[in-house]
Amino acid sequence: MVVTVDENLKLKVASDSKDILVKNLYLSCDPYMRLLMTNRSSEIFGPYTPGAPITGFGVGKVIDSRNPEFMEGDLVWGITGWEEYSLLKSSEGLFKIHHTDIPLSYYTGILGMPGLTAYGGFYEVCAPKKGEYVFVSAASGAVGQLVGQFAKLMGCYVVGSAGTRDKVELLKNKFGFDDAFNYKEEPDLNAALKRYFPEGIDIYFENVGGKMLDAVLLNMRVRGRIAVCGMISQYNCDQPEGVYNLMSIVYKRVRIEGFAVADYYPQYSKFLDFILPYIREGKIKYVEDIVEGLENGPTALIGLFNGRNVGKQVVLVASQ
């Protein structure tokens, strides 16, 4: 037995372990999770084990711990299981939550993995400069909405794409994008990008891949950068779509670069120092889409792939 119930009916971790027992409060729905259901998963997160609960980022409360860094009552975020309670064998990538004036669910998004992804991906991989032209796809998603706002803070011109008119309105009116369009209403993505970026694109924050990437390549400026965060349009394809315009890399000296959030874990506290004031002052907006109940998690997760969610998709499992 690795978890026992003591005389007060409290769950206890086995005393000879280093385990941490958490009660899961919020679970995060993130596109990368789809990849862990294939044979070819990322190097960062191993594939899921059939028959075991899937894992993902979440926010939890420590119920008991034999790890000296964590104690009962601590609030944490990091990789946990899609279940009510998770016994965590490692504290790697588990962060203690110190700022509780912010909604706890934010630690699945703006203050968690997607936030750090947007931060590292934009500031480090994109290497933005004031006045540059920035395009963000899946722009109302957990990462995209932040990248667009970071780009505005940097003094860039920012256009986002999304899949519904409501999301386009959100981008323009809530997140302050300079412009936005519904890619589903654009039969010719190349023509759409030429309309929104007559001068071309310096930075593309890539969340979708496929046809959008192909159209973007035709519109990149010299020394443009494409930070590849994900390619969600490809995750449910049996065969990936072809991309035809890679010669732009030669013509325009484009850099395309993949990255992973784990590379930026050491910068997490610096990231918090950066973003917390903006959140508290209302200068960075954040939209999340919370469903209640673990039983509604699978539908919420699947919904990411047809754009059902508006903003960051979160599953509320339990209150504290």
Place this chain on the structure above:
Amino acid sequence: MVVTVDENLKLKVASDSKDILVKNLYLSCDPYMRLLMTNRSSEIFGPYTPGAPITGFGVGKVIDSRNPEFMEGDLVWGITGWEEYSLLKSSEGLFKIHHTDIPLSYYTGILGMPGLTAYGGFYEVCAPKKGEYVFVSAASGAVGQLVGQFAKLMGCYVVGSAGTRDKVELLKNKFGFDDAFNYKEEPDLNAALKRYFPEGIDIYFENVGGKMLDAVLLNMRVRGRIAVCGMISQYNCDQPEGVYNLMSIVYKRVRIEGFAVADYYPQYSKFLDFILPYIREGKIKYVEDIVEGLENGPTALIGLFNGRNVGKQVVLVASQ
């Protein structure tokens, strides 16, 4: 009249100009020239003008000059015309040749644009480290043969691909590649790369594009780099081939980066200091394929695209 003949029957540049008149000695056949015959040329070299001589890199001798930096008798390399004499309006990208103990033709290759391309592309874009696994396509070409040798100097493991058995032998026996293969004899490029790189590829020096790039993507290691020098397999395609395995950028955090030799012009003298000793000591080998006569230039240039040349393709126009 911009060029006149004086009383001694010598060609003279008009005295109110800044022009440089050169006698062309060697002309260089380079794959990028094909791109200048399309509507979509590079940002570095504008498209060719129908009816005018095509331009390209070459070695020449200054016959007369009104540019104070160049004088009669100077040997130079840089952009010139495919003609016997060229009147150069600008000295931008025109380099004076100071080391004449090396064959002059080398200034179209190892000591010219392809050499500087290999140098900048490998040392700067690929950011190589000792012990890394390096793959070079079109490896016996002007740039590829040098990249492979630079990689060996760096202590990397280097495999090259080429299109004939003779070229494969050249790679292994003359240029010192650890291994090499004939891509035309490999029905499954992915399987071939897995055989030559069981641990995967850290650095791919991309000269060909298309199917080879697609196979390489499946074999990249985490944080691998692909320096895109060119994609010669695509230059004669009406429609570019699709590339399907770009998800590797996400899985492996791959960086793909285009570059242009002009970015490295400021480093040319540093490059010479680096490479001249290796050439003089025979530690870097160089193979060129010289055809005689401007009239044989077009065939030589076209030959690049079916691999007719063995080594750097040069056209000898005139002796000094």
